[in-house]
Amino acid sequence: MSEKILSGALKCIDNEFASPKMSDGFSSRELDPVRKFHSQLPGYSRTPLHALDGLAKQIGVGKILLKDEDYRFDLNAFKVLGGSFAIAKLLGKKYGLADSDLTLENIKKHIDQPMTFTSATDGNHGRGIAWAAEKLGQKAVIYMPVGTAAERIKNIENLGAEVIVTDCNYDDTVRIAYDTSCNNGWEFIQDTAWEGYTDIPLWIMQGYATIVSESIEQFDEAGLVPTHIILQAGVGSMAGGVLGAFANHYGPGTLTSLIVEPEKADCIYRSGKAGDVVYVSGELDTIMAGLACGEPCTIGWDILKNNATGFFSCDDSLAATGMRILANPVPGDSKVVSGESGAIGIGALYALANHPDGQTVMKHFGLDSNSVVFVLSTEGNTDPVNYQKVVWGGSHSASF
Ligand SMILES: Cc1ncc(COP(=O)(O)O)c(C=O)c1O
Known part of the structure; x- marks a missing residue:
């Protein structure tokens, strides 16, 4: 056709x-x-x-x-299904845990320094990252595109995350989040892949x-x-x-x-x-x-x-x-x-x-x-x- x-x-x-x-x-x-x-x-x-x-x-x-x-x-x-599993896999790799040992409590026990998870989102993915970070007792900084609905921002802030609304669309917001994350040594958990950035999106x-x-x-x-x-x-x-x-x-x-x-x-x-x-x-x-x-x-x-x-x-x-x-x-x-x-x-x-x-x-x-x-x-x-x-x-x- x-x-x-x-x-x-x-x-x-x-x-x-x-x-x-x-x-x-x-x-x-x-x-x-x-x-x-x-x-x-x-x-x-x-x-x-x-x-x-x-x-x-x-x-x-x-x-x-x-x-x-x-x-x-x-x-x-x-969306939380992807972000939470990717964070678990990332930390499992970092602390040498087998997939069968990936539980919230076990991962939490191994975290030995404060961490910041960051991502760009239209709303749902970032809410999932903020939720997972909160469950692990860690920080999240979430970037959102211009024009994001107030309720979506509030839902993420209510989970204790910092929200930064950019003046550009989703794809450019991803780039800003990535650059800031690299500059600050944060863990970047994005639900899209590009050449050279594939492990985390695959886990998502x-x-x-x-x-x-x-x-x-x-x-x-x-x-x-x-x-x-x-x-x-x-x-x-x-x-x-x-x-x-x-x-x-x-x-x-x-x-x-x-x-x-x-x-x-x-x-x-x-x-x-x-x-x-x-x-x-x-x-x-x-x-x-x-x-x-x-x-x-x-x-x-x-x-x-x-x-x-x-x-x-x-x-x-x-x-x-x-x-x-x-x-x-x-x-x-x-x-x-x-x-x-x-x-x-x-x-x-x-x-x-x-x-x-x-x-x-x-x-x-x-x-x-x-x-x-x-x-x-x-x-x-x-x-x-x-x-x-x-x-x-x-x-x-x-x-x-
Ligand atoms: C409610 C909802 N449905 C579908 C999608 C699409 O997912 P993807 O961007 O992985 O195609 C999203 C992405 O954020 C979403 O929030």
Whole structure:
């Protein structure tokens, strides 16, 4: 399929460069310690997997299984899984601990000098780093891009971290955080990779495997096997990590995987079209703040290039529509509180089912009454002001 444009909603392409394979760092040996580590953190429990049967019927697929990361610890988003595991691996390496010995208490016992962890964030990753630093009794300094919502800043400060808001976009904020960290001898824990900076982002991506481990358990309990997975991308670390972990379990190329992004920051979509990394620069002005990233994570991109089936670039109105659908469920379905970056997968499905040209895309990707579609709501209500504008005020309504 050449690029297909559903006007006012989304555009999509096939991944013509796909060559499904297992990904380095995503074998069972490497992933098994991840959930074990998270399980011993205070407040750990599995996040729910909702079967949205009423919505599935309306969309025209067999099942929609939505993993609800609003319930991840008390942090309203999945991101802490990556940052906490990377910090554990880093300190484990520093103090000579085996993966099997990575527990919070054990790591804490070994820390022999004060440490500062730093990172750049649109909100959720930095909140996870601040949370992990606080649990370890250490300091965090978190950099955030211009225009960050006040609530997201407050949530990080409430964990005892120092927040510095820059006057530039996410990708430039990452560079500022990196430079400052190097100059001060801090531990830089960033959820994106580039040439020469790959260990920590790989551990972060491995950290997301807990989502996959829990989901597989929940699929098995329900007697279901997914046929499709829809994952949203900012830099593509999460989508790469989750896809890498699913491929390890179900086999490469077994699931149809669709990667969704905001049109204003669609670096993975453009990379998918070109078959190589493409940057998007400028303001990255989208309501999907967690996905407002213009420079792909190199190691995440490698996994997506090999294993993703298709790429979608979506209008902001689809994220808003997804939020409203999940907040006002079809009778019988669970209500899900999902923020802008969390709800885009459902918004994209809605567009495919309801746009006049959507059915051809559904057919092309094999979305039909036999499909079991996994969707990840990556965050809850992390920006209450905008959440209310969207869900109550009806802002960003769909135009098709
Ligand atoms: C809520 C939410 N969803 C999805 C993502 C995308 O993750 P990644 O940047 O690894 O692609 C983010 C990133 O911060 C996020 O905060």
